[in-house]
Amino acid sequence: MADLTTQLGSLTLPNPVLTASGCSAAGRELGQFFDVSRLGAVVTKSIMTRPRSGRPTPRMAETPSGMLNSIGLQGPGIDSFIENDLAWLAEQGARTVVSIAGGHTDEYVALARKLSGHPAVSMIEVNISCPNVESRGQVFACDPIASSRVIGAVRRAADPAQPVFAKLSPDVTDLVFIARACADAGADGFSLINTLLGMVIDTDTMAPALGGITGGLSGPAIRPVAVRCVWQVKKALPHLPILGMGGIRSGLDALQFILAGASAVSVGTAVFGDPNAPVRVLDELDAALDERGFASLADAVGYAHRDPAERLSPASGRYPHPAAAEAAAQ
Amino acid sequence: MSPVQETAEILSVQRAGDYYHFTVVAPGIAQHAKPGHFVAVGVGGENTSMILRRAFALYGATPSGQFAGTVQFVVAEHGAGTRWIVQRQAGESLDIVGPLGTPFPVPSGPSPAVLVGGGYGTAPLIPLAQQLLDAGSPVEILLGAATASRLFGELVAKRMVGAVTVLTDDGSAGQQGLVTDALPAAIERIKAEVVYACGPMGMLRAVGDIAREHAIHAQVAVEESMACGIGVCMTCVLPVRGDDGRTRFLRSCVDGPVFDAARIRWSDVGTLPPDLVGADAMGGH
Numbered sequence: 001m002a003d004l005t006t007q008l009g010s011l012t013l014p015n016p017v018l019t020a021s022g023c024s025a026a027g028r029e030l031g032q033f034f035d036v037s038r039l040g041a042v043v044t045k046s047i048m049t050r051p052r053s054g055r056p057t058p059r060m061a062e063t064p065s066g067m068l069n070s071i072g073l074q075g076p077g078i079d080s081f082i083e084n085d086l087a088w089l090a091e092q093g094a095r096t097v098v099s100i101a102g103g104h105t106d107e108y109v110a111l112a113r114k115l116s117g118h119p120a121v122s123m124i125e126v127n128i129s130c131p132n133v134e135s136r137g138q139v140f141a142c143d144p145i146a147s148s149r150v151i152g153a154v155r156r157a158a159d160p161a162q163p164v165f166a167k168l169s170p171d172v173t174d175l176v177f178i179a180r181a182c183a184d185a186g187a188d189g190f191s192l193i194n195t196l197l198g199m200v201i202d203t204d205t206m207a208p209a210l211g212g213i214t215g216g217l218s219g220p221a222i223r224p225v226a227v228r229c230v231w232q233v234k235k236a237l238p239h240l241p242i243l244g245m246g247g248i249r250s251g252l253d254a255l256q257f258i259l260a261g262a263s264a265v266s267v268g269t270a271v272f273g274d275p276n277a278p279v280r281v282l283d284e285l286d287a288a289l290d291e292r293g294f295a296s297l298a299d300a301v302g303y304a305h306r307d308p309a310e311r312l313s314p315a316s317g318r319y320p321h322p323a324a325a326e327a328a329a330q
Numbered sequence: 331m332s333p334v335q336e337t338a339e340i341l342s343v344q345r346a347g348d349y350y351h352f353t354v355v356a357p358g359i360a361q362h363a364k365p366g367h368f369v370a371v372g373v374g375g376e377n378t379s380m381i382l383r384r385a386f387a388l389y390g391a392t393p394s395g396q397f398a399g400t401v402q403f404v405v406a407e408h409g410a411g412t413r414w415i416v417q418r419q420a421g422e423s424l425d426i427v428g429p430l431g432t433p434f435p436v437p438s439g440p441s442p443a444v445l446v447g448g449g450y451g452t453a454p455l456i457p458l459a460q461q462l463l464d465a466g467s468p469v470e471i472l473l474g475a476a477t478a479s480r481l482f483g484e485l486v487a488k489r490m491v492g493a494v495t496v497l498t499d500d501g502s503a504g505q506q507g508l509v510t511d512a513l514p515a516a517i518e519r520i521k522a523e524v525v526y527a528c529g530p531m532g533m534l535r536a537v538g539d540i541a542r543e544h545a546i547h548a549q550v551a552v553e554e555s556m557a558c559g560i561g562v563c564m565t566c567v568l569p570v571r572g573d574d575g576r577t578r579f580l581r582s583c584v585d586g587p588v589f590d591a592a593r594i595r596w597s598d599v600g601t602l603p604p605d606l607v608g609a610d611a612m613g614g615h
C-alpha cells in the first residue's frame with residue numbers, strides 16, 4: 001500500500017483522486033453509489049453568482065471515445081449552492097474543491113469572497129476556460145492578460161488558507177505562456193485541462209447536433225492532449241502543483257497523469273458511464289503504484305521527467321514495470 | 331431507494347416484432363423497481379469507444395423467483411450502441427445501473443385510467459396496468475405505432491385488460507390512424523380520471539392536450555437523450571413549470587422521466603424561453 005497522501009499547494013489530501021467539475025454535480029447523486037468522503041475531494045460543478053438556466057437542448061452528442069456537451073453552466077447560484085450543496089458535502093465529511101465561473105473579474109471576486117472562511121471549502125478552482133459561454137473562443141484562458149487579471153483578483157480576494165487553482169484550456173497556441181501568466185498573478189496551481197471546443201453535424205437534419213452549436217469535447221479521446229498539457233506545464237513550472245484531468249477511465253490512465261507531473265487527478269466523463277469510476281480508479285491507481293514499487297504517490301509525481309538512467313536504475317528502488325520488479329526479486 | 335450498479339446475466343433475449351425483449355438477473359435493481367423506473371445499460375464492453383450508457387424503461391421486475399431477482403426491458407435497435415446490446419445472447423452479462431428516475435404516480439384508490447403507448451413506449455405501461463388493476467382501477471390500453479412490426483405488448487395487454495385498441499399509421503395492424511385519435515372516446519367510455527402515456531414527444535404532447543380538454547391529468551414518460559441517467563450531467567433537461575408557476579430546466583433522468591404533461595412547455599423544448607429561471611443570467615457572456 002503506497003502512501004497516497006498528496007499536496008495541492010497548502011492543501012493536504014489523503015489520496016489523489018477527485019471528481020471533475022461539471023461531471024459530478026455537487027456529489028450528492030454519486031453519494032448513492034459510494035461514500036464521497038473516500039475521495040481526495042469532490043470538485044463541484046462551476047458555480048456562478050446568480051441562478052443560471054444553461055443552454056437549450058440538445059446538450060449532448062456522443063463522439064468516438066468521448067462526448068460533446070453544451071450545458072452552459074446551468075446552476076443554482078452561489079447562495080443556494082452554499083446553503084444546500086456545500087452543507088450536504090460538509091455533512092458527509094467530504095473535502096470540497098469549489099469551481100467558480102464568471103463573466104467578468106468582479107463576479108469571480110464576489111464568489112471568492114462568499115467562499116472565504118467557509119470551513120467546507122478546501123480549495124478554489126477558477127474556471128476561466130469553459131467553452132460554453134457566449135464569447136466562445138474568447139474565454140479568459142485564451143488571453144494571458146485576462147487570465148492573469150482574474151487569477152490575481154481571486155487570489156487577493158480568496159481566503160489565504162484556500163489554494164487557488166487556474167483551470168486552463170488546451171485550445172491555445174502556447175499553454176505554458178498562459179500558465180506562466182497565471183503563476184505570476186499568484187495561482188497556487190493548475191487544473192489541466194478543460195474540454196476542447198468541438199462540433200458535430202447531424203447528417204439526418206444536416207444541422208449542428210447541439211443546441212449551442214459548438215460544445216466541449218471530453219472523454220478518453222482528449223486524454224493524450226491532457227497528458228501533453230500536464231507534461232509541458234510541469235516541465236516549465238515544476239514548483240507548482242497540477243490537478244490533472246481529461247479522459248481518465250482507469251487507474252493506469254490516472255498514473256499517466258501522475259507520471260507526467262500531476263499531484264492529483266479528476267475523474268470526469270467516466271462517471272457518466274460508470275458512477276463508481278472515481279473509487280474504482282483510486283483502487284486501481286493504488287495497485288498500479290504498488291506494482292511499480294512506489295512507496296508513495298509523491299515519489300511517482302513527475303517521474304516520467306527523470307532522465308532514463310535514473311528512471312530505470314534498480315537502485316532507485318523502483319522499476320519500469322512489474323515484470324522487471326519480479327525479475328529483480330528472484 | 332438508491333440505484334445500484336450490477337453485472338447482470340442475460341437470462342433470455344426474445345424478438346418481439348422489431349424489438350428485443352431482455353430478461354436479466356439483477357436482484358438489487360428488481361428489489362426496488364416500480365413502473366416508470368428505467369435502467370441504464372453499458373454498451374460495447376470494457377475498452378469500448380462508446381462511453382455513455384443507453385437508457386431503457388423497465389418492462390417488468392420480479393424481485394424473487396427461480397433465478398433470484400430479474401428485470402425486463404425492451405430494446406429498439408437504432409444505432410451502434412443498441413446494436414451491440416441486441417447482439418448479446420443469453421448467458422452473457424450486461425453492466426446495468428438502476429432503478430433510475432421517478433416512477434409513475436398512482437392514485438391512492440381505484441381510479442379509471444387510459445394508458446397510451448407508442449411503439450416500445452408501451453413497455454413501462456404494462457407493469458403500470460398491472461399495478462392499477464391490482465388497486466381495482468378500470469384500465470383501457472391504446473397501442474400505436476408506425477407499422478405492425480413496431481407495435482409492442484399487444485398480446486400481453488389483451489391478456490391483462492379486455493379493452494385494448496390498436497392503431498397504426500399505415501393500417502397494417504388494428505385501425506389506421508394515430509393512437510391519440512382513439513383517446514377522447516376511451517376517456518369518455520370509462521370516465522377516466524387520469525391518462526398515462528409513454529412514446530415519442532409529439533404523441534405525449536397530443537395526449538397532454540386531449541387530457542386537458544377533458545380536465546384530467548396526463549402523466550407522461552419522456553425519452554430524452556441523456557449521458558449519465560443519474561442526475562449529474564445536466565444534458566437531459568426539459569422546460570417544466572413548478573408549483574410556484576416558474577419554469578426551470580429539470581432533469582428528465584431524476585425529476586422525470588414521468589412528468590405531468592401540463593407542466594411541460596412542449597413548444598419551448600429545444601429553446602431557451604426568456605422567462606425560464608436563470609435565463610437572464612445567460613446574456614452578456
